[in-house]
Each structure stands twice: as structure tokens, then as C-alpha cells.
Amino acid sequence: MQKRFYQPDAETMPVNEIKKLQEYKLIRQVRYVYEHVEYYRNLMDEKGVKPEDITCLEDISKLPFLSKNDLREAYPYGMLATDLKNCVRIHSTSGTTGKRVVAFYTQNDVDMWEDCCARAIVAAGGDKGDVVQVAYGYGLFTGGAGLHGGSHKVGCLTLPMSSGNTNRQIQFMMDLNASILCCTPSYAAYIGETLKEQGYKPGYNSLKAGIFGAEPWTEEMRHDIENSLGIKAYDIYGLTESSGPGVAFECCEQNGMHINEDHFYAEIIDPDTGEVLPEGSKGELVFTSLDKEAFPLIRYRTRDITVLTREKCSCGRTFIRMHKPMGRSDDMMIIRGVNVFPSQIEAVLLNKGYAPNYQILIDRVNNTDTFEIRVEMLPEDFSDKPQVITKKEKKIQSAMKEMLGINPVIRLVAPKSIARSEGKAVRVIDNRKKIGIHT
Ligand code: ADP
Ligand code: ZN
Numbered sequence: 001m002q003k004r005f006y007q008p009d010a011e012t013m014p015v016n017e018i019k020k021l022q023e024y025k026l027i028r029q030v031r032y033v034y035e036h037v038e039y040y041r042n043l044m045d046e047k048g049v050k051p052e053d054i055t056c057l058e059d060i061s062k063l064p065f066l067s068k069n070d071l072r073e074a075y076p077y078g079m080l081a082t083d084l085k086n087c088v089r090i091h092s093t094s095g096t097t098g099k100r101v102v103a104f105y106t107q108n109d110v111d112m113w114e115d116c117c118a119r120a121i122v123a124a125g126g127d128k129g130d131v132v133q134v135a136y137g138y139g140l141f142t143g144g145a146g147l148h149g150g151s152h153k154v155g156c157l158t159l160p161m162s163s164g165n166t167n168r169q170i171q172f173m174m175d176l177n178a179s180i181l182c183c184t185p186s187y188a189a190y191i192g193e194t195l196k197e198q199g200y201k202p203g204y205n206s207l208k209a210g211i212f213g214a215e216p217w218t219e220e221m222r223h224d225i226e227n228s229l230g231i232k233a234y235d236i237y238g239l240t241e242s243s244g245p246g247v248a249f250e251c252c253e254q255n256g257m258h259i260n261e262d263h264f265y266a267e268i269i270d271p272d273t274g275e276v277l278p279e280g281s282k283g284e285l286v287f288t289s290l291d292k293e294a295f296p297l298i299r300y301r302t303r304d305i306t307v308l309t310r311e312k313c314s315c316g317r318t319f320i321r322m323h324k325p326m327g328r329s330d331d332m333m334i335i336r337g338v339n340v341f342p343s344q345i346e347a348v349l350l351n352k353g354y355a356p357n358y359q360i361l362i363d364r365v366n367n368t369d370t371f372e373i374r375v376e377m378l379p380e381d382f383s384d385k386p387q388v389i390t391k392k393e394k395k396i397q398s399a400m401k402e403m404l405g406i407n408p409v410i411r412l413v414a415p416k417s418i419a420r421s422e423g424k425a426v427r428v429i430d431n432r433k434k435i436g437i438h439t
Contacts, residue, residue, distance in 0.1 A: 001197060004316065006122040006154065007115065010262045011317045015310070017317065018261050023057050025290035030054045030063065031427060033296050036081040038068070039074045046224070060265070060288065065299045065437050071101045073240060079295055080104055087294050092140040093240040094214075094424055094427050100136075103240050104294040106201050110149065112291055116246030116260045117150025122207045123251045123258075124234040126180050128155040131206075135169055135183035135191070136214065138162040142244025143214050147182040150246065156180070162420040166194050177206040185217035185225060185233070186425035189356050192228030193420075202230025205391060211236050213245050215424045216327045218343050220350030222254075234326060241300055242287050248322050253313055256321030263291050266320065267299070267309055271329050282307050284329060285322065303328045333428065335362060336369045340407045342427045350373055356419045363431040370409070373400070376411040 005011045013021070031051040033040050043064040044050070053062055071079060080087075082104075089105040105113070126132065132151040136143025144162055151158040159178060161169055169191060172178065181188065188210055195204075207229060213236035225233045237257050238245035247264055248257035259266050264287050268277045271284040271439055285302045304325040313321065327341045334340075342360060355375040362369060374394065384388060393410040401407050 003122055003127045010118060010257075011319065013262070013318055017316055019057060020289060021262060021264050023253050025244075026057060026060060026288065027040050027051075027054055029288070029290055029292075030295055030298060033081060037059055037079055037296070039070070039078045040064075040191055043070075058418030060267070061301065063205065063299050065274065065286065065301050066297060066300050069242075070304070072099050074103050075099070075301050081292075081296050082106060082294050086218065087144075090140075091142045091145065091240050095143055101241060102392050103243070105243070106293040108409060109243065109292055112263055113146060114149030114153050114244040116243070116249075117146045117151075117236075118153035118328060119260065120211055120234070120236050120246050121147070121150050121156065123178065123249055123317075124153075124180060124211050124232070125252075126154055127155055127211070129160060130154075130156040130179045131158040131177055132180045132182060133159040133161055133173055133178035135161045135163055135246075136183060140239070141423070142240050143184070143423075145183075146238070146244040146246055147211065149180075150207060166191060170195060170198065170200075171331070173207065173435050174205055176265050179208050180207050181207060181210040181229070181231070183212060184214050184421070184423055184425070185211075185212040185221055186215065186356065186421040187423065188212050188225045188229065188233070189221065190420040193355065195229060202227065204230075206347075207231050208343060209234060211249075212350050213237055216325055216331070218347045219324070221259040221356050222351055224356060229360070234406060237322065237325065239302060241295070241297055242289060243292070249303065251313060251315035251317055253315055255313075256323050258310060258313070258317045258319040258321055259308075261319045263289065265290055266308060267402070268306070269301075271301075271303075277393070279308055281311055282326075285325070287351075298420070303330055305329055328364065331361060331428075333360070333430065336372045336406055338404065340404050340406070344403050346427075349373075349396070352394075352396060352399060353376065357420070358427065359418050361427045361431070362428070369432070371406065372409040374411045374418060376415050376418055381412070382415070 003289045005123045030200045034051045047064045058135040079080040086106050087104045089109050091103050093101045134147045138144030180259050210231050210233045222233050235247045236245045238247040248259040250257050267286040268283040277283045285306050287296045309321050309322045327343050396410045407417045
């Protein structure tokens with residue numbers, strides 16, 4: 001019979017027991033961090049809070065937050081909570097939003113992380129006998145190592161492809177009957193596009209599922225990938241600071257990602273005031289690690305905007321779910337005073353039938369923000385009559401106006417003229433940052 005859970009005792013634990021376990025682990029982890037991390041001890045002392053003040057889960061709100069800046073300030077060893085001799089691995093963030101952060105792992109930390117990834121693989125239908133093609137980057141980036149370790153734990157045959165060399169990816173996918181593909185959603189879309197160009201039709205191979213994450217992607221993008229690859233596409237979330245992918249993962253319902261609550265405690269806060277918001281509110285996701293030894297995090301502000309829900313899930317897992325993150329608070333662009341997320345633009349384009357190949361260009365000319373979206377026209381749209389193209393651009397523009405409230409300039413560009421991504425896609429080029437305008 002198809003395996004449903006990797007660690008059923010944990011994944012289906014009754015909610016009151018999860019909370020009891022979290023409480024016990026929180027008290028233990030706060031004490032551990034206070035004793036071992038001078039940087040965090042100072043933050044707690046400044047706030048006048050001692051480990052003894054934490055006696056239940058609600059007490060967590062007494063503790064100070066940690067931010068990415070704290071981790072950068074403490075670089076490289078300042079947040080290390082154990083002797084370096086006890087560590088077996090280092091990973092580092094992709095540096096999407098600035099200086100990299102390095103994270104350390106003991107063997108127990110690696111095991112816990114790989115268990116989380118194994119849970120995600122089983123939730124996506126993976127089992128012994130599956131061939132898992134890991135096309136996330138290997139190296140300092142956590143994507144490759146995390147899914148690789150998870151795949152081993154489940155007992156799948158692991159294809160450690162790393163990202164890039166798309167023709168070779170496709171050849172191995174076909175020749176070795178890969179059944180589960182793991183990579184960023186933008187790379188999955190690119191592989192799908194390349195397969196189509198090479199004349200393959202969905203269903204041509206043994207691929208049945210994909211586990212895609214490490215960057216924001218919309219439901220529209222999910223449909224696009226599912227159609228082009230002929231699979232079910234599952235979301236996976238994580239960040240280097242909290243170990244890597246696998247902090248949360250989607251089940252067969254594909255309706256929000258279950259957070260591995262036996263290892264992480266999640267809160268949603270108001271990003272401006274820091275106030276903890278009730279379940280169901282939209283806000284910034286904050287994580288506390290409950291088991292980590294080398295690089296524990298207490299109330300780490302992810303800057304990712306999402307919503308948590310405890311609604312019962314038909315898959316049988318009891319872990320709380322997080323919605324697809326709408327992007328990071330720092331992905332948000334303020335253009336002519338209006339807040340715009342790249343995910344809104346992606347949703348409009350894919351709804352209109354365009355492929356997820358676009359680029360957003362922002363600049364400031366004569367004190368006014370300029371806002372242009374370049375979109376690749378579909379090969380079948382190609383026309384040498386400028387008025388036909390203009391009409392299509394106007395259609396996209398009015399849909400954007402409806403979604404965003406402001407009018408971008410739309411430029412349909414030639415097919416294949418926007419660079420494809422093998423890792424995290426770069427969608428926004430904001431030239432205002434170059435001239436020091438705070439955006
Ligand atoms: P960096 O912060 O330099 O990009 P990471 O590679 O650790 O470093 O990336 C973690 C971030 O990637 C998360 O904080 C989040 O913004 C984004 N991310 C990861 N998985 C997802 C996902 N499934 N959906 C949306 N965003 C994601
Ligand atoms: Zn579920």
C-alpha cells in the first residue's frame with residue numbers, strides 16, 4: 001500500500017499533544033540558547049526577560065525577535081550554540097536580499113532536517129521505488145542537500161543532478177525514469193518549456209510529481225507547470241536559517257503547507273508593531289526552532305507574508321498549515337505610492353495565457369516612477385503588424401490596472417528573449433536602488 005506518512009506518530013499527533021510538546025521544547029530551547037549564545041542572551045537581558053519567565057507557549061511573546069540583520073551582525077560564529085567540533089555541516093543563504101548568512105548543523109540537526117524533507121517527499125506520493133531527480137542547486141544552497149537527504153531517508157533512488165544543463169536533465173529524466181522532480185518552480189517551468197520544444201507531450205515519461213519551492217510562485221504558475229510536465233506540483237517552504245526546505249510542505253490536498261510543528265513553532269505578527277496576530281490573520285511569519293543544536297533560532301522574523309490555519313485537513317495530518325507566501329515584505333515594490341507584489345503580476349499574466357517569462361523594470365525619471373513589464377509573446381502570437389501587438393499590450397495593461405491600481409507600460413518582447421532561471425528567478429530590476437532612492 002502507498003505510504004501516507006513518513007513519521008505518522010508525529011504527523012498525526014492530536015493538537016493538544018503538539019502544544020504540550022512544543023511547550024516543553026520551547027522552555028528547554030530558550031534555556032539552552034540563553035546559556036550558549038551570548039548575542040541572544042544580551043538581547044534577552046536588554047528586554048529584561050530570563051529563561052525562568054518562559055513557562056508556557058504564550059510566554060513566547062515576552063522574548064525579543066531575531067532579524068536577518070542580527071544574523072548578519074553575528075556572522076560567522078556569533079549565533080553558534082555549540083562547540084564548532086560538534087558541527088558537521090555549513091550552508092549559506094542565496095543572498096537574494098543582501099549579505100549572506102551562514103548556518104551550522106550538528107549531525108542531529110541534519111537528521112531532523114532530512115526527516116522534514118522525507119515527510120515532504122512521502123506527502124507528494126514518494127516511496128521506495130521512486131526515482132527522485134534533485135535539480136535544486138547543490139553546494140552552499142540548502143535545496144539540493146535537503147531533498148537529497150530526504151530522498152535517501154525515504155529509500156528512493158536519488159538522482160543528484162543539481163541545477164542547470166537542461167538537456168542532460170531531460171535525458172536522465174527519460175532514460176532513468178525519474179518519477180519525482182525537485183527544483184525551483186521557475187526551473188520546473190523552464191524544463192517544461194524545453195520538453196515541449198523537443199516535441200515531448202505530457203505523459204511521455206514516468207514523472208508523476210514535483211516538489212517545488214525556494215521562491216514565491218502563484219497558483220497560476222502551479223497550473224502551468226502541472227500542464228506542461230503532466231504531474232502534480234507540490235509546494236515546499238523553508239529557509240537556510242531554519243535548516244532549509246522542509247520546514248513546511250504540501251500534502252495531497254495542495255491547499256497550504258503543513259508546518260513541522262514538532263520541530264518549529266510558528267507565529268504571525270504585525271510586521272510594523274510586532275504584535276502577535278490571531279490565527280487566520282495575514283502577517284509576517286516568525287519561527288522558533290524547538291530542537292536545533294548548532295544554530296537555534298528564537299522568534300526569527302522571516303519577512304515572508306502569509307496566513308496560518310488550523311482547519312482540519314483531509315490528509316490526516318494535524319500540523320498547522322501556512323498559505324503560499326505572498327512574497328517577502330521586502331519583495332514589495334512601492335511604485336508611485338502603490339504597493340505592488342511580483343506575484344500579482346505573475347497571476348495576471350498566467351491568467352491571460354502567457355508563460356511565466358516576464359521581467360519588471362522600475363526606474364525614476366523626472367521624479368516620477370517608471371514601471372514597465374516585459375512579457376514574452378507566445379510563438380503563435382507573433383505578428384509583423386504593430387497594431388496587433390499594441391492591441392495585445394493594451395489588453396494586458398488594463399488587466400494589470402484592475403489588479404494593481406496603477407498602469408504599467410507593457411512591452412511584448414520576442415519569444416525566448418528573457419533569460420531563463422535554473423535557480424531562483426530574478427523578476428525585478430529596480431534601478432531606483434542604484435541611485436539610492438529608498439523604495
Ligand atoms: P535567501 O533569503 O538569500 O533567498 P534562502 O535560500 O534561505 O535565502 O531563501 C529562503 C527564502 O526563500 C524564504 O524566506 C522565502 O522568502 C523564500 N521561499 C522559500 N520557499 C518558498 C516557497 N515555497 N514559497 C515562497 N517563498 C519561498
Ligand atoms: Zn494535509
